Amino acid sequence: MQEHVSDPFVGTLVDNRYTVQSRLARGGMSTVYLAVDQRLERDVALKVLHPHLAADENFLGRLGREAKAAARLSHPHVVGVLDQGHDGHTAYLVMEYIKGHTLRDVLNSKGALPPRLALALVDPVVEGLAAAHTAGFIHRDVKPENVLIADDGRIKIGDFGLARAVTTSTSSGTLMGTVAYVPPEIVLGRTADARSDVYSVGIMLFEMLTGQQPFKGDVPIQVAYQHVNGTVGPPSALVPGLAGELDELVQWCTANDPENRPVDANALLQELRHIRTNLTDSELDLHPPAAAGTAVSAAPDARETAPVQEAGFRNHTEFIARTSNPTTVMPSGRPAPPAHGPALGREFLQPDRGAARGSHILTPPGEDVEEPWAPPAPQLSKRAQRKAGKEDEKARARAAATPVRSLREGSARRRGVLWVVVLVLAALLATGAGWFFGMGPGAAATIPAVANRTVAEAQQLLTEAGFRSTTRDVFDDDVPSGLVVGSEPEAGTEIRKFQPVSLYVSKGPQLFPLPQLSGGTLDDAKGALNGAGMALGPVTEEFNEDVPAGIVLSQDPVAGTPARHGTPVAMVVSKGPEPIPVPSVVGQDEDDAMDAIEAAGLKAEVAREEVFDRNVPEGAVVSQSPASGTLTRGGTVTLTISKGPRMVEVPSFIGRQANEARRALEALGFQVRVNNVLGGFFGTVRDQDPVDTEVPEGSVITLTVV
Template sequence: MNDPLLETLVDGRYQVRSRIARGGMSTVYLATDTRLDRDVALKVLYPHLAADRGFLDRFEREAKSAARLSHPHVVGVLDQGIEGSLAYLVMEYVPGRTLRDVLNERTVLTPRLALAMMDAVVDGLAAAHEAGLVHRDVKPENVLLAGSGAIKIADFGLARAVTTSTNTGTLVGTVAYLAPELVTGAGADARSDIYSAGIMLYEMLTGVQPFTGEVPIQVAFAHVHSTVPAPSALCPGLAQDLDELVQWCTAQDPEERPVDGSALLGELRHIRTSLTDEQLDFHAPGTTAPQLPGQTDATTVVRPPSGATEVLRRTEAVGRTEPNATEILQRADNATTVLSTAGHQEQDQDAGYDDEGDEDYVSPRAGRRQARRDFKARQKQSSRDAQRPEVSLRSGRPRRRGVLLALLLTLLVAAAAFAGWFFGAGPGALVAVPDVSNTSVEAAGARLGEEGLRYTTDEVYDEVVAAGLAIGTEPGAAEEIRRFQPVTLLVSRGPELFAVPNVIQRTQEDAGEQLTDAGLGVGTVTEEFSEDIPAGQVLAQVPAADAELRRGTPVDLTVSKGPAPVEVPAVAGLSQDEAVKRIEAAGLEAAVEPERVNSRDIAKGSVAVQSPEGGLLERGGTVTLTISDGPRMVQVPSYVGKQADTARKELEDLGFEVQVNEILGGFFGTVRAQDPSGGTAPEGAVITLTVV
């Protein structure tokens, strides 16, 4: 069947190229981020999860929390979104394989390899725990081994959202690594991740999970009521420190486990440096899987890698440089090859006698092989002796044996009956969460009590439901859960109110950012002149600061245009002092040019020219004044005895005004007299010519 998402563009950005995997709650695709041109892993939730509004809200919150976590051993969350009925999460794409693939290929890992893998996983968990995040689903499938050598743990931010919003299908999917407190509904914290990591370390060391069963509920029951055995019980010869590490991580009581990833990481690294090379490179010759009560034929032989019959000594100290995943696996492969080859060489060399033909002589290599076989035989015998009871039932008391067998069968039947009641009609029975939205807290509590559900209340803000009424529950209405699982009743506190910040005298851009950060919006923006507030800054806001508004309510702003412009007074012809006074009184500055100009019309010492001559000018602006030096003095030539027309023209060209007085009608047109005649006169002065 063709996947409809293939070759589609999600949210206008992510080009889906191929499907990578399918899980219990989503499908993972390889996609290309067309905006940044890079490969990403696109996790698309199943439609029944994407249709749950409550789940999507939690999913979004957990995704944002996970996106803030940046660590080399944690798969980064890059983006999250909802497009129509499609809810997705965008994560860092890690090409390679999972720890599950490695376990399927190798079955059992050496302590050196297992501890190196755990170091990276616990380092990532420690960073998450320090940031307040709990993974809740630590398992080999979520440990990614990149082709570049990086070891990363994936799916932070999803486990919490899913476990609070889905039915028990999620429990079944990860039940092999589930902490007891999650089964009983007591809640999870960092120590729950430590438990799962301990189960994973047990599986890497032994090749099997500590608890198995025909149905998942048997495994869950074993987590609650059984103790994880020491790995050496299955693989005799493992270091005691490894037993203690596994059993510390998987203690039934969370108080007896490491408090978080950082506490475990310190002990893990201490053990890695304190074990000998032989202990770190130990290979168990064969192991047997434990059986649950009532389980039959649950024995599995765990085989080490081919040829791994000796211990390969390491040549560098653990902890000096942390190898990546590729180096770790290549080192293990090389060890297997070298040891296998060495084994063949020993067989070839030990097959005959020495050169001298002494049939009683045994080569040193053959002696060492026989010593190893004797040592392994002693180990097996010691293991059998340790499992043999020191006091056995007497063969002559068959009646006592019969009573004990009957008692054992009675206990098994009682346990089966209790389990049937517990998960059928008791606290472990499945019930559907009732819909209690828009009801009082008392009515909602009574409705939950009728279904046998325990609940706690949590007050949250809501824009629609009135304060004091129930909004809903987590898990949501109609979801099926076990009666012992807790339910959170969400009670409305009414709409959340946000205090209006004071944005007076901030720039319009800064004010908008401050209002947005406060959960509000920018309303109408108007402009006004202001003598006090510089242009571009806020001079008024409505509502005022400290008022409380609902999320997104707009706040109106009034932005200053700076001081209002003023009318430039006309001061041409006024004395310099009077002109300066009038300009300053208008709110402007007067600037007097040092160079004066001659003027026929403006008296000396008065304003001859002003710039600008009028109009509007910004308050504080400058008006430039040029002062008159009076009219220019011009040399007056004498024109007595010359023709009047010539005299008149030349005097006017010099800038004088000419007045002609004619005697006898000026018949001859000759200048008889001139006033003034010679010397200098101001430009524009009147020269009188007497013409005959």
């Protein structure tokens, strides 16, 4: 279910690849968004780490290694890790997007589940953990919130590697994981292993069967204290009629001592499936009563207990008594306490010697343990009574067929010899166990640092420390080929010597062929580089007469060259044909003008018609088109050639007034010069030069005026 909130991160593009669509959830370490992988066009779950984690370089390095390791874990019931990266101040993980809901949503809506449904939901979780444990991975944060149920019914467990990365990057005193499901050894700061995941599964199965968690408190430290010092009671204390096999399974998984739990999820899976196949339909389909959801009783047979008060702890678990409905203890040879006496105050957990291991009853201090009172059985129908009667008859028949006494008692001497043999075998077993866990393969040892060493050197170090190792080839951008990248478990981890250690050997950086960029546009080239995981290198431009502007001319390295992700690729991009300035040839002779234009790389053409021009001599260029600016190579410049000035006949103005003669001559395109004789008193033209002849337009006509 998507969480519709206002988030500034929504709508952004992360690492030029992931478009954030909406926020799905927010936790203590990260915020999860629904995003679209633009490269592969698919929905993904984008887990963006909180800024205080993204700023920790050591944590980011650790997270990267954990993400690579988790990405190698491929199983139908494990959420796949697809990518990991760092974009500016944003550190992120990309995981498979499971459209659906979580096991927490199921528990919130349904409460306690029938055993058949609870076992069906937890089975794929344990199967996914079993595959992880076989591959050497530990989850460290198993809880209903990390169990994803797809709309099509697929069940997967997610967040592999993240809890471990955070635990490694924080101080040793920091308790990671949800406190309701945290194993006692993690609370005590000890090394977690596969049995730690088994403990969390047991707590989760308890909650699925009963509708509530076994330990509660006002603050997390109270719950953590109960994990270390308390004992998980049987689920049947809250759900009467629950099969005893389920009680045993839950209490086996949640034993305080890891040595008393299943060795890993594979062992748990076998027992889980064995129980599912052996329980009857009535046991599997038992519907929890509506009251299931009150506080867990420490006594398996008690039907009413005081609610647990977690507001304080001492060296033992305490319960605060209440004045009504106290736990009732049947008398044994002593008068019963008053029915309405004062409250007993604090009552202490005492082991029930007659009950199964791990069961408790509430007893006042100083009193002996008595059998707990059980309420009267509910009234059965006649059909149920007949069925119960038949079962009683069968039980009596089996009891009658079972001998209560052995026909051969055996001599006391024989029994003594047997006891000696048993004690000798026990001593040998104890000695062997002491050697095995003290000096042998079961002894604890610390994994040495093997990073950046050759395989032979790393294996020698592990052998000297008592470990056996296997190798796995991995790509690594930083460690040279042939050297060890690291180990799983990592250096400094304390494990048993018989546990396997995997060495990750570098194959060098993973190389990918560079795409073909030449011949396409620059935008197409950028998209191809992004799709191939490569970086954009320097981009230079140059003129090219044959390739249009914006087209990639060449790339370096060339297409097909093997390169690691992130390799920068330089490109040369065409600016198109080089522009050529148009030379000015107006006034030059036609031949000279054409030579000048062709020398510039342009083509000269002469206009079909010539024009008269009084200022430009015949055969010279009057005008050109274009007159200035630039053209590409081979561009055409059109030249207009002058025919020289036009020839105009000069009429005679002798005897006429000078002003009239001037106006008429200037109208014909001549220039007029006036020479006054005796001051030109009369203003009459006495002489004209030239006169009655053709002269070039613009010629000077001289008038002599008296």
